[in-house]
Amino acid sequence: MLYESMSFLYYLNPEKYKLRKWREDNHRNSEQIVDVGEELINEHASKLGDDIWIIYEQVMIAALDCSRDDLAWTCLQELKKQFPGSQRVKRLAGMRLEALEKYEDASKQYDSILQDDPTNTAARKRKISILKAQGKSAEAIRELNEYLEQFVGDQEAWHELSELYINEHDYGKAAFCLEELMMTNPHNHLYCEQYAEVKYTQGGLENLELSRKYFAQALKLNNGNMRALFGLYMSASHIAASPKVNATVKKANVKYAAWATNQINRAYQLAGRGTKENKCSVKAVEEMLESMQITMS
Amino acid sequence: MRMSVKLTTQAYCKMLLHAAKYPHCAVNGLLVAEKQKEKKKDSHSTPILCVDCIPLFHGTLALAPMLEVALTLIDTWCKENKYVIAGYYQANERTKDFRPNQVAEKVGARIAENFSEAAMIMVDSTRFTMGCYEPILAIYDHHENKWKCRDCNADCFEDWCEAQKITSALLEGRSYESLIDFDNHLDDLRNDWTNPEINKSVLHLC
Numbered sequence: 001m002l003y004e005s006m007s008f009l010y011y012l013n014p015e016k017y018k019l020r021k022w023r024e025d026n027h028r029n030s031e032q033i034v035d036v037g038e039e040l041i042n043e044h045a046s047k048l049g050d051d052i053w054i055i056y057e058q059v060m061i062a063a064l065d066c067s068r069d070d071l072a073w074t075c076l077q078e079l080k081k082q083f084p085g086s087q088r089v090k091r092l093a094g095m096r097l098e099a100l101e102k103y104e105d106a107s108k109q110y111d112s113i114l115q116d117d118p119t120n121t122a123a124r125k126r127k128i129s130i131l132k133a134q135g136k137s138a139e140a141i142r143e144l145n146e147y148l149e150q151f152v153g154d155q156e157a158w159h160e161l162s163e164l165y166i167n168e169h170d171y172g173k174a175a176f177c178l179e180e181l182m183m184t185n186p187h188n189h190l191y192c193e194q195y196a197e198v199k200y201t202q203g204g205l206e207n208l209e210l211s212r213k214y215f216a217q218a219l220k221l222n223n224g225n226m227r228a229l230f231g232l233y234m235s236a237s238h239i240a241a242s243p244k245v246n247a248t249v250k251k252a253n254v255k256y257a258a259w260a261t262n263q264i265n266r267a268y269q270l271a272g273r274g275t276k277e278n279k280c281s282v283k284a285v286e287e288m289l290e291s292m293q294i295t296m297s
Numbered sequence: 298m299r300m301s302v303k304l305t306t307q308a309y310c311k312m313l314l315h316a317a318k319y320p321h322c323a324v325n326g327l328l329v330a331e332k333q334k335e336k337k338k339d340s341h342s343t344p345i346l347c348v349d350c351i352p353l354f355h356g357t358l359a360l361a362p363m364l365e366v367a368l369t370l371i372d373t374w375c376k377e378n379k380y381v382i383a384g385y386y387q388a389n390e391r392t393k394d395f396r397p398n399q400v401a402e403k404v405g406a407r408i409a410e411n412f413s414e415a416a417m418i419m420v421d422s423t424r425f426t427m428g429c430y431e432p433i434l435a436i437y438d439h440h441e442n443k444w445k446c447r448d449c450n451a452d453c454f455e456d457w458c459e460a461q462k463i464t465s466a467l468l469e470g471r472s473y474e475s476l477i478d479f480d481n482h483l484d485d486l487r488n489d490w491t492n493p494e495i496n497k498s499v500l501h502l503c
Contacts, residue, residue: 028321031471065321135391166359169399201361211362226483230366271486284374 013047015040016055023058030065033058038071053082060092064099072096087113091122103130121151128160137168155181162194171202189221193228200235205244211235212256226267233260233289261289301345301438302384302416303453304328306460307499308350311476311492313429313464315352316388316420318473325400326352326478327368327408328384328418329375345414346455347383351490352478358387358400367479368407374491382408386434388420395421397437397444409439417444429465432457463502472498 015036022033037059045052060075076096079089090113097106107130113123124147131140144161151157162177178195185191196214199207212235218228236256239245245253268285308328315324328347353367368382375381385408387401397405397419405417417437424433436453437444451457467473472495481488 133391135394163357166357169359197360197362201359203361226486227363230483231362234362234365267486284370284377287373287377 013040013044015044016048016051019055019058020051023054028065030062033062034066034068034071037062041075053079057088057092061095064095067099069096069100072099087117087120087123091120091126094123094126098126098130098133101133103134106130121147121154125157132164137164140164141168153184155184162198166198171198174198175202187221189218189225189228192218192221193225193231196228196231196235200231205239205242208235208239208242212239212253216256226264229260229263229267233257233264236260264289301414301447302328302330302418302436303344303346303455304460305346305348305455306463306503307496308347309432309434309454309460310464310467310499311350311352311495312386312418312420313425313433314467314473314476314495315350315355315478316422316425317468318476318478319355320422321390322355323358323388323390324352324355324478325358325385325387325404326350326354327371327382328386328416329371329380330383332375332379332381345383345416347416349380349496350386352476352492354480355478356480363479363483364404381412383412383414384408384416384418386418386420388422392422395419395423395435402444405437405439405444406442413439415439427465427468429461429468432460459503463499466502467495467498 018036019033019040021027022029027033037055040048040055041052041059048055056075056079060072060079063069063072063075073096076089076092079086079092083089090109094106094109094113097103097109107127110123110127113120117123128140128143128147131137131143141161141164144157144164148154148157148161158177158180162174162181165171165174165177175195175198178191178198181188181191182195192214196211196218199211199214212232215228215231215235218225219232222228236253240250240253240257264285312326312328315326318324327350329349329351330345330347351371354363358364372382385401385404387397389395389398397417401417401419405415409415417439419435419437421433421435424431432449432451432453434449434453436447436449438447454460476495477488477490477492479490482490
């Protein structure tokens with residue numbers, strides 16, 4: 001009975017379910033959200049029930065992304081009316097000020113939230129975003145480190161910090177952040193693969209070997225991860241070509257690289273079926289791998 | 298005064314579409330030119346025409362492995378099509394930040410090793426509009442291990458009027474939603490980073 005009514009509702013309002021999917025996946029497809037959401041709010045508000053409030057929030061943030069201050073303002077007013085004095089709505093008002101580049105006013109808004117509730121993580125993170133927007137990377141990094149001392153389980157924050165470090169070319173510290181993420185999410189192939197990329201970028205034989213191991217681990221967790229596959233090929237090839245390795249290590253890495261080459265070729269063959277343009281890609285990859293074997297040997 | 302790089306409509310278009318697709322991220326990519334058959338005596342007075350643009354990455358640009366893969370793969374593709382990698386473009390994450398950073402200088406220098414007249418192009422997002430009324434690029438040439446900024450005006454384009462008209466039309470039509478960069482290709486190998494559909498759209502509008 002419930003299933004029937006839900007699928008009935010879907011056909012009645014597929015847009016609402018689209019919005020929900022985008023919310024759940026944390027998609028930043030703001031233009032589409034504004035397109036779908038604006039129509040939903042204007043034409044079908046009565047049919048949305050209690051979902052309308054979360055939709056107002058979602059559409060408001062997307063509207064800020066698209067410089068649609070008119071739409072953002074409308075959503076904000078509706079939310080203010082329904083939830084007077086809400087910290088969550090206050091934060092949205094702060095985000096609007098950020099979008100208008102009124103950073104001091106936004107900061108004051110977040111400070112007032114924190115006065116009432118010092119554990120409000122959203123407000124603290126917004127303050128760090130302001131530093132980032134103003135190009136104050138060193139301060140943003142410092143504040144984010146302080147935040148993580150208190151909220152050590154906040155994965156989104158660890159990931160943000162790793163990106164800030166990468167942009168500052170501080171690969172060692174970026175690696176540390178990714179290590180935290182891998183420890184708490186051992187099955188996440190993306191963290192493994194990103195860690196491997198950071199190690200590879202750091203350079204040096206030891207880091208290359210680590211990177212190869214983590215590319216391999218990412219592949220084990222998800223054998224469709226092309227970045228991991230390419231990374232395995234690159235790192236193994238570089239190790240094999242290094243004058244510092246002995247014959248055994250060289251031989252092993254040549255094997256890894258050869259295995260990766262086969263897998264890459266297979267993946268491209270599978271993808272290339274049917275389109276003329278992709279056949280060109282397949283050929284280019286084959287030649288690239290061949291030429292790299294020559295330069296690496 | 299050495300004239301180095303000129304852009305075709307297709308090259309300029311795809312650069313801006315890439316930046317428009319990811320307004321909240323840094324983006325970068327390569328520019329390719331047709332390989333000159335022989336070195337002419339006065340070759341440095343003929344501008345190099347960048348005929349196409351290959352969008353590379355969005356988001357974190359400062360990691361090495363995928364960049365190496367992309368450069369090698371695209372180099373192979375260039376050889377097959379008698380192109381040469383002639384330039385690098387980048388749009389930074391922050392709108393107001395349009396100066397070349399370490400990534401831009403490193404990749405630019407790497408390209409300049411293989412192509413002495415390589416150009417590094419930074420996109421100035423503060424002047425990015427749907428109407429595309431003015432060129433929004435800053436072009437840097439490699440001189441004695443330093444990058445020097447050159448004025449970018451209509452002369453830097455094969456046909457500025459055409460570039461302006463077509464880029465604006467494609468932005469209005471949201472063509473950037475279907476633009477494929479190398480990151481998209483790594484996510485799904487069927488995604489074609491040569492962007493044949495967008496190339497067709499550009500030709501149609503010419």
